[in-house]
Amino acid sequence: MEYLHGDREEAGELGFSGFRNPGRLRQQWAERGFLTADGGRLAIAHGDDGRSVGEVQWRQVLQGPASPCWNIGVSFLASERGKGYGKRAQRLLVEYLFAHTRVNRVEASTEVANVAEQKALEGAGSVREGVVRGACFRGGAWRDMVMYSILRAEVMAEA
Numbered sequence: 001m002e003y004l005h006g007d008r009e010e011a012g013e014l015g016f017s018g019f020r021n022p023g024r025l026r027q028q029w030a031e032r033g034f035l036t037a038d039g040g041r042l043a044i045a046h047g048d049d050g051r052s053v054g055e056v057q058w059r060q061v062l063q064g065p066a067s068p069c070w071n072i073g074v075s076f077l078a079s080e081r082g083k084g085y086g087k088r089a090q091r092l093l094v095e096y097l098f099a100h101t102r103v104n105r106v107e108a109s110t111e112v113a114n115v116a117e118q119k120a121l122e123g124a125g126s127v128r129e130g131v132v133r134g135a136c137f138r139g140g141a142w143r144d145m146v147m148y149s150i151l152r153a154e155v156m157a158e159a
Contacts, residue, residue, distance in 0.1 A: 044076070044089050053080040056093045061107075069105035069149075070097050074120075086120035094124065098152050107149040111136060121148045125155065 034041045039059035043052045054076035061071045072093055074086050094106050108126060110117040122128065126148035134142040 039070075042093075044074075044085060046080075053077055053085055054089070056089050058093065058097060058106075060103075063105065063107075067104075069103050069107055070101070072097075072106055072108045074117075082116065086117065087123035090120060090126075091124040094126075094150055095155060098155050104152045105149055107147060109135070109145040109147045111138075112144045112146055118146055118148075124150070125158075126150045 037060075039057070041055055041057040044054045044056060045051065046053050054074065056072065056074050058070045058072045060068050063069050072090060074089055074093075076085060090108070097103065097106055106126075108121055109132060110121070112131065118128070127150065129147045129149055132145045132147050135145040136143045
């Protein structure tokens with residue numbers, strides 16, 4: 001997971017957000033693991049051979065004074081991008097979070113330039129809500145993000 005985020009070439013143009021503490025993930029794993037009450041991260045394994053192809057993450061955010069929701073994200077190794085894993089991984093994560101937590105909303109955002117992630121989110125059932133201007137600092141510039149969400153009723157109605 002550290003390689004996925006810490007290597008500039010591996011993270012790619014839209015995934016690299018600067019160098020970080022290379023031991024941070026190992027420290028987090030040792031101190032509290034990757035599953036907590038306010039978020040988590042899981043490896044995404046390829047179905048045929050079980051090799052790691054990326055990860056999903058989620059963290060609790062507030063939309064209103066007492067209205068928690070999950071904000072999710074996904075990252076893939078460069079060699080595994082464009083194979084449709086993002087849509088499936090995000091949909092499975094959304095279903096898991098609604099089945100095992102009480103939140104009503106799962107949201108995700110991506111840079112306006114990340115068209116592949118926008119298609120994956122839409123394919124996973126998320127609805128484009130709009131553009132959040134100047135919300136992401138990467139590569140020396142502030143960038144616009146596109147916000148998506150999916151609600152509990154939209155997922156549970158399909159089950």
